[in-house]
Amino acid sequence: MEQLWPFSDPFWAIYWPGGQALARYLLSNPGVSQGKRVLDLGCGCGASAIAAKFCGASHVVANDIDPVAAIATQLNCELNGLNPLPCDTENVIGSEPKGYDLILLGDMFYEEALADSLHSWLNRCIQTHRTHVLIGDPGRAQFEGHSIRRLLRQEAQFELPKAVREENYGLTCSTVWRYLPEL
Structure with a gap:
């Protein structure tokens, strides 16, 4: 495989459980993103962005x-019959909120450290633009133990498919x- 694929740790190639939960949530509740300007931060394969577009997000x-x-996001757009979505590869965390x-x-x-910087930046986005924020996570220890957890309200929980549970060390659901x- 190494000869065919020169990159290490292709994190974008994995349909992570938090992204799966977000996509499933949006598709089950299309009004959440309908007509909205949406940013899929750390999009990976683009599943949440694609779900938002399917649900009528304006941008x-x-x-x-x-x-x-x-590139993975663009390929997934094509596979899902969507025009390519704008993809930004700049680190926007800490930048002026759009x-x-x-x-x-x-x-x-x-x-x-990433959780701390996200917390600060997300607060600025909310204060500046009244942005709504949805987080998908299967309950990893770093997330469960972070102080941000006290600032969250559960919207939905989804059971993970068997293969995903095995890939994620037995985590059974994503929220x-x-x-x-x-x-």
């Missing part, structure tokens, strides 16, 4: 710092959380 941007993730109505984050709370910081 969707897929963002991931890995440029190969942008006017998104909804930010989606799947599986982004995998280390404390969609609404981020409600104390402003």
